[in-house]
Amino acid sequence: AVFATSDTVRRFPEPDTTKPLAEVVGTDGLTWRGGPLGCPDAGPCVTLGPYLPGNCAMNGTFQPVLRSSDGGRSWSPIGFPYEVQGCDEAGLAVTSSRSALLVDSTAQFPVLRTTDGGIAWHDVGLPPRPGHGEISVLPDGSLLSAAAPGDVAPWALLRRHPRGWCRLRTPDRAQQGASLLTPVTVIGDQLWWLTGTTTAPAVHRLAIAALAC
16 A cells, blocks of 8 residues: 655645655554555566556546666656556556566556566557446556446457457356446456445456456
């Protein structure tokens, strides 16, 4: 869990995302301890910073993209892109020791790639996909396209060395046709999402290995 340090600017508190604070949960899933925000276990020392105050029903909220050149002791926002939209699906995926993908579903350039440890980022051109919605980056660098919350669209998969997007047969059509309450989110080796209503949501999960075209 990542939080922003509060600095006082003109007598008003303002979050300072360049000094993130972190809490780490233990293996029991219940015990938390404070600590510095370190580098990811693999790949470039780049991470998504804390959410900034905002309202997803109005102007949205943002999450900075931070980079460290000293092993996570200090952080600074990258020059481009400075931030991602926090109200929609965004994520980082490591592809090598110095390479990573940054996905921001609502950005003008939804998929960016770095090959120099996060210093420079370049647009990755995507083939046309069936429907429009949220893009999730999977642990192996493949991309999943699913419907945005409140919408219905076919799910599709783009492998790292593709000929194009393929329409997914798993999950089945009934699950793909259900209106989503949340974006499809990657947690470990599973996909998680909610359907139904805000007062009675239904929780769904699917192993990423089960995705099939």
